[in-house]
Amino acid sequence: MHIAICDDNIADRKQLERLLGRESDKRKSTTGVFYVDSFGDSDVLGKNPMPYDLFFIDMVKGETDGLTFAHDLRNAGVTAPIILCSSLIDYRAKTAAIPELTDEFMHLAKPIITKELSEALDKAILLQQNRIPTIELRSDKETLYVKEDDIVYAVYEDLAVNVFLNDGTKVRVLSTMEGFYGSVSMFSHMLLLSEKSMINIAYLEKYSPFHVTLKDGTVVKSSPFSLSVIKNAFQMYQKEL
Numbered sequence: 001m002h003i004a005i006c007d008d009n010i011a012d013r014k015q016l017e018r019l020l021g022r023e024s025d026k027r028k029s030t031t032g033v034f035y036v037d038s039f040g041d042s043d044v045l046g047k048n049p050m051p052y053d054l055f056f057i058d059m060v061k062g063e064t065d066g067l068t069f070a071h072d073l074r075n076a077g078v079t080a081p082i083i084l085c086s087s088l089i090d091y092r093a094k095t096a097a098i099p100e101l102t103d104e105f106m107h108l109a110k111p112i113i114t115k116e117l118s119e120a121l122d123k124a125i126l127l128q129q130n131r132i133p134t135i136e137l138r139s140d141k142e143t144l145y146v147k148e149d150d151i152v153y154a155v156y157e158d159l160a161v162n163v164f165l166n167d168g169t170k171v172r173v174l175s176t177m178e179g180f181y182g183s184v185s186m187f188s189h190m191l192l193l194s195e196k197s198m199i200n201i202a203y204l205e206k207y208s209p210f211h212v213t214l215k216d217g218t219v220v221k222s223s224p225f226s227l228s229v230i231k232n233a234f235q236m237y238q239k240e241l
Contacts, residue, residue, distance in 0.1 A: 001031070001128065004052040005038045006045050006069065008061045012087065012110060013038045016056060019117055031125050042069040049078050050136070050145070054124050058085040058110070067094050070105055077145025079131055081124040085110055135184055137163055137171045144171060148187045152203050153220050154180065156196040164218075166203075191233045193222040201237045204230075 003020060007013045017036055024034035037052075039045040042059055046069070049055075055073065057066040064072070066089060070082045084091035087110040095101040108120055134145040146165060154163045156177040163171045163180075173180055181198055184190045189200045193212065203214045209224040222230070 001034050001053045001125065002051055003034050003036045003054045003056070004045055004049070005036060005056045006040075006042055006066075007038070007056070007058045007085070008040050009058070009087070010040065012058065012085075013040065016085075016112060019112060019114060022114075023118060023121055027121075042072075046072065046076070049073055049076065052078075053080050053128050054121075055080060055082045056085055056108075057082060058087055058089075058091075060088045065089055067091050067101075067105075071101070074104065077134060079134060079145075081106060081127045081131075083108055083120055083124065085112065133187075135187070137173055139172050140174060144169075148184075148189050149200060149202050151184070151190070151200050152216075153197070153199040153214060153218065155198075155220065156180075189237065191230065193220065193226050193230070197221050201230075201233045204234055204237075207231075207234070 005016050020034050020036050059066045066084050083106040085108045092107045137144045150165050152164050152166050154161050161173045161175050161180040181192045189202050191201045192198050197220050205213045205215045207230050212220050212222050
């Protein structure tokens with residue numbers, strides 16, 4: 001598990017690093033070791049938060065406090081568990097005042113007690129195991145993080161892969177179709193039709209040797225060589241329902 005600590009109190013950061021190091025030693029034969037990176041500046045962590053599986057946050061000295069930064073991470077597509085560590089700011093009370101955030105974050109009080117940290121880690125590991133993974137869609141203008149079934153289909157045109165989402169958004173990814181499919185092929189609903197087209201099997205309505213029709217009526221070109229693959233993928237998907 002890769003853990004990020006974001007705390008503008010250096011003494012508290014060092015203490016949490018030590019506590020996590022001890023927890024890592026205790027858990028290396030069960031849930032695995034922890035790899036910990038520490039940040040005193042939320043702007044630095046905010047530039048690349050996606051590699052982390054768990055966050056410990058307490059920011060009290062700048063304009064962006066810990067709760068605001070945690071909310072920013074969620075808006076950026078972070079789905080990993082976030083633990084707010086209360087010191088000068090009572091994050092538990094602040095989130096309780098915002099109904100939609102009540103169950104969004106976990107909480108610890110400072111100074112952090114070993115038993116409470118261990119219990120929080122147990123819960124975070126369970127949440128991480130059940131977390132729905134996201135797909136990074138990086139265009140020349142922005143980076144989006146979407147779930148598997150947010151993607152409806154993709155086609156290669158104008159030297160890029162145009163990815164169409166279920167909310168009507170089109171994202172232009174600078175890649176070949178082979179390269180893009182390689183980045184999403186671990187998701188079972190993603191189905192490569194040809195060197196220029198890919199669909200999400202969950203949106204398939206019907207298929208023929210030369211094209212497929214999606215549930216919204218969109219027609220996507222296919223290949224006769226993909227017919228058996230489409231049939232097998234569709235049968236596997238129906239078993240999920």
